[in-house]
Amino acid sequence: MIIDDHYYDVIIVGTGAGGGTLAYKLAATGKKILILERGDFMPLEEQNRSNIDIFKRERYHAPEQWYDISGEPFSPQTNYAIGGNTKIYGAALLRLRERDFEEVPHQAGISPEWCLKYADFEPYYTEAENLYKVHGATNGDRTEPTHSSEYPYPAVSHEPDIQKIYDAIANQGLHPSTIPLGLTRQEDDPTNDSEVSGIVPALKYENVTLKNQAKVISLHTNPTGKVVKGVEAEVAGQSYLFLADIVVLACGAVNSAALLLKSASDQHPKGLANSSDQVGRNLMKSLLSTVVQLSTKPNSGSFQKTIYVNDFYWGDADFPYPMGHIQNSGGLLTDIIFAESPPVFSVVAKLMPGFGLKQLATHSIGWWAQTEDLPDRNNRVRVENNKIHIDYTPNNTEAHDRLIYRWTDVLKNIEKSLDGFHSGFLHPRGEVPLQVMANQCGTCRFGDDPKTSVLDRDCRAHDLDNLYVVDGSFFSSNAGVSPALTIIANALRVGDRLIERLK
Ligand SMILES: Cc1cc2nc3c(=O)[nH]c(=O)nc-3n(C[C@H](O)[C@H](O)[C@H](O)COP(=O)(O)OP(=O)(O)OC[C@H]3O[C@@H](n4cnc5c(N)ncnc54)[C@H](O)[C@@H]3O)c2cc1C
Numbered sequence: 001m002i003i004d005d006h007y008y009d010v011i012i013v014g015t016g017a018g019g020g021t022l023a024y025k026l027a028a029t030g031k032k033i034l035i036l037e038r039g040d041f042m043p044l045e046e047q048n049r050s051n052i053d054i055f056k057r058e059r060y061h062a063p064e065q066w067y068d069i070s071g072e073p074f075s076p077q078t079n080y081a082i083g084g085n086t087k088i089y090g091a092a093l094l095r096l097r098e099r100d101f102e103e104v105p106h107q108a109g110i111s112p113e114w115c116l117k118y119a120d121f122e123p124y125y126t127e128a129e130n131l132y133k134v135h136g137a138t139n140g141d142r143t144e145p146t147h148s149s150e151y152p153y154p155a156v157s158h159e160p161d162i163q164k165i166y167d168a169i170a171n172q173g174l175h176p177s178t179i180p181l182g183l184t185r186q187e188d189d190p191t192n193d194s195e196v197s198g199i200v201p202a203l204k205y206e207n208v209t210l211k212n213q214a215k216v217i218s219l220h221t222n223p224t225g226k227v228v229k230g231v232e233a234e235v236a237g238q239s240y241l242f243l244a245d246i247v248v249l250a251c252g253a254v255n256s257a258a259l260l261l262k263s264a265s266d267q268h269p270k271g272l273a274n275s276s277d278q279v280g281r282n283l284m285k286s287l288l289s290t291v292v293q294l295s296t297k298p299n300s301g302s303f304q305k306t307i308y309v310n311d312f313y314w315g316d317a318d319f320p321y322p323m324g325h326i327q328n329s330g331g332l333l334t335d336i337i338f339a340e341s342p343p344v345f346s347v348v349a350k351l352m353p354g355f356g357l358k359q360l361a362t363h364s365i366g367w368w369a370q371t372e373d374l375p376d377r378n379n380r381v382r383v384e385n386n387k388i389h390i391d392y393t394p395n396n397t398e399a400h401d402r403l404i405y406r407w408t409d410v411l412k413n414i415e416k417s418l419d420g421f422h423s424g425f426l427h428p429r430g431e432v433p434l435q436v437m438a439n440q441c442g443t444c445r446f447g448d449d450p451k452t453s454v455l456d457r458d459c460r461a462h463d464l465d466n467l468y469v470v471d472g473s474f475f476s477s478n479a480g481v482s483p484a485l486t487i488i489a490n491a492l493r494v495g496d497r498l499i500e501r502l503k
Helices: 017-027 118-131 160-170 195-202 253-262 342-351 357-362 397-417 484-502
Strands: 002-013 033-036 104-106 109-111 176-178 208-211 214-221 228-235 238-249 287-294 307-309 325-328 364-371 380-384 387-391 429-431 467-469
Touching: 002 017, 002 484, 017 033, 017 118, 017 195, 017 484, 033 195, 033 238, 118 484, 160 176, 160 307, 160 397, 214 238, 214 253, 238 253, 238 484, 253 380, 253 387, 287 397, 357 364, 364 397
Parallel strands: 002 033, 002 238, 033 208, 238 467
Antiparallel strands: 104 109, 176 307, 214 228, 228 238, 287 364, 287 429, 307 325, 325 364, 380 387
């Protein structure tokens, strides 16, 4: 093993929403920072997906296999690149709602309280929205939490046909809203991600070094096991040891947990930072289903998603439990996750014989139904023989089904009131498979009790003095909205704690 001859103040592992943002936040301190990232820069043509190619099986899947609860291998849809999953995400950047930080009864159990509250995150949500240039508006949605300032950019306008659908939803007494989107305002690379807003600005500082194609495989502690001393990585087939005062993991909720478990030692026999036996447990990934509405008029298949509806977020008169969030998918030729639901299109194909995939996609409006899954200690990341196992059984499924039924009724009413739809047709739906790990979170949850949580409220490991985790792992519960803005805001928050510590 080669021991790197530099000594760093901070090593950050991973450049996604958490790691890329933290690198940006710490860069101006002048401290010596090393960023280790297993992926590489992603060419622009790979990022701008707007053709039928995205329906090709397993595009944007990692070139490795994980194993499901029955031991069957699968290739996870997760992106190893500078920018991580934000290079392929939808950039819908919503805040969690105030109640998401509280204990909330769901039909299938309890969504637990967080140790910090919305007010603790609010200033960092604002900072995150400014950094990622979020285009949004705070009017409309009754679940919208309080903002100390308006979004930095106005909301994106709906396509004319989508505006008609928006109006038809509002006419049913519902409260459609415009999705807040992180955009660059550059034509060649419109989506704002953690490469653009995190890594690129961080690398302008001489004190920041990035090593790509550097896969971290283990963390090593001092003899007492209280401090991480070395970060072992494979760089271009060669094994290296990097040394630093502070080590921050931001590999994504599955890979950070797996790395801690793989770093077991005599002092940490169950895995690093795992005296609580919580590392890897409570994996959440959201219940996500696609619902298709067939249109008689073609669309381009590549427009921006702009509508969301949260009227069912906390439940309704007939079902007094949270159901979740609805979003239009935007053009189906640009939606990577939608392309993971081939069963949906096989149903549509039966309804419209003779149509090819592209014609089906351009004659459909796609909708996402998203419901919170609840933390369960048996839903977990495990490492066996150095392989990653994902033991995951969905829960809270009745709430999710109810959301889909509610939404299907709304779609039927839209079709009665607007031209351009196949009224009376079915609404094919499909749940995303296990492979889609887009919203993975919760595997190293934060909290005040070292017996029940892995990280403290600063996202520092209870068991080690200098180890932090700033990706989606820290979530105490999932939410009905997607996690990226909260991961970004949390990285900015932890960044402030680290800046204090580094003084
Ligand atoms: C197709 C898709 C669409 C999405 N759309 C949205 C959306 O619209 N809104 C939203 O809020 N969220 C969305 N998400 C989810 C969002 O992208 C994630 O929540 C977010 O990127 C997670 O951030 P993270 O820092 O936890 O991990 P990631 O962004 O996954 O970053 C982890 C990084 O660590 C690197 N890494 C992993 N292991 C190692 C290792 N051993 N050594 C070195 N580097 C390593 C990876 O290469 C990667 O760069 C979407 C996700 C996908 C896949």
